[in-house]
Amino acid sequence: MQSPDTPYVNIAAYKFVSFDDTAEKRPQFLAFCQQHNLRGTVILSPEGINLFLAGLRADIDAFLAWLRADARFADLIVKESYSEKQPFTRMLVKLKAEIITMKHPLIKPELGRAPFVEPKDLKRWLDQGHDDEGRPVVMVDTRNGFEVDVGTFDNTVDYRISKFTEFPKVIEDHKADFEGKTVVTFCTGGIRCEKAAIHMQNIGYDHVYQLEGGILKYFEDVGGAHYQGDCFVFDYRTALSPELKETQTAQCFACRAVVTPREQLSPDYVPGKSCPHCAGKQQAAQEASSAAA
Structure with missing residues (x-):
């Protein structure tokens, strides 16, 4: 919950959607964010948008109202946390081929999402030890190894990847390990695990879900049940606790x-x-x- 001691609102959001006017929109995004003293990174891509921004409440609300006025982003879902100071040093708006690099251009989430599981339902599955059809549930972390080391779900499958482009091959090589099981992919905010789950469907995984909203949404909705440690984030805070508060974890410069x-x-x-x-x-x-x- 926001308090006077934590005046900065930190938002994370993404959406896969056709976005063919990114070059035209880039200066508009940059100008609006600078006008409202926002800092962070916005990635614009033909496949959609990905953003991490921080600012005071009124400025964040103004940005979201401005962005959602574009019909393509009217239903954008945002995850929030709060901090005492601005967690970013500058404002960047980047044009990229993908909003999260996987190097699998045939993956187009806007044409059909992989099935997803809401945090409260995942907690219930983990509480009971199986999904609603009785299959064992296996959690697969799609993040880089150093992120996993800060915290992850109990009994998670972690392939120690160093970049997301390594995930497609490693998950294909281990497909037999998941026969008869329900697989739930997860990441920080949902973007990597959404692409991962779609790729897994494409290569023949029968029962795969993504964790809707990632770890941060899970923390927001159900806390830290079945999770050990904190969640790495890509700003000065380094990691957030299940209470979505900054921790004492640091990152070596x-x-x-x-x-x-x-x-x-x-x-x-x-x-x-x-x-x-x-x-x-x-x-x-x-x-x-x-x-x-």
């Missing part, structure tokens, strides 16, 4: 590794310079350079 509160106690953790994940490598590189000299 040098190597981009996630640094837990315990790891931040290490002498190797120097904000902006090093952390326990990279300090040894930096020292070895320096010693090698000195020896070569």
Whole structure:
């Protein structure tokens, strides 16, 4: 819940829809956001829109009213969280081929979504240990390995991918592992798991769902049941708790590794310079350079 101590509203949203005038719209998006002191990133693509923005309540509401005046985005669903300060340093509007890169251009979610499960229904499935037809439920994390390390669902299948473009092959290679089971794909806000579920349908998975709204919507609707840890987010907050509050987790400026509160106690953790994940490598590189000299 927003309070005077957390004046900034952080929104995340996406929609797959035909959007063929992105070049024309880009300067309009940038001008409106700058006029309303918003910061973050908006991605415009022929397949739709993806955005992460933050600002004061009145400015966020003005942006959403402006955006939803376009019939293509009238039903845009937004996930909100709150922060004490602006989590982004600048305002970017980018033109890209895909709103989330998968390199599978035949996937067109607007032509037919994969089935989805609402957070409250997923919790009920996980509570009872099976879906409504009695099949075991398997959670598949579509995020990168470092994101998973911050937190994920209990007993999640995690393929330790380093980028989303690796997912199509790895899930195809392991198709036999999911025979007779219901698979629920998930990610931070829903965009990756929606594409993932459609790809899985295309290659013959019989019972696959995406978690509607991703982890952030799950936190908003049902809290942290069946989830361990926090959720990595791509801004200065680094991670949000199941209560959608900023945590003490940080990210190393040098190597981009996630640094837990315990790891931040290490002498190797120097904000902006090093952390326990990279300090040894930096020292070895320096010693090698000195020896070569």
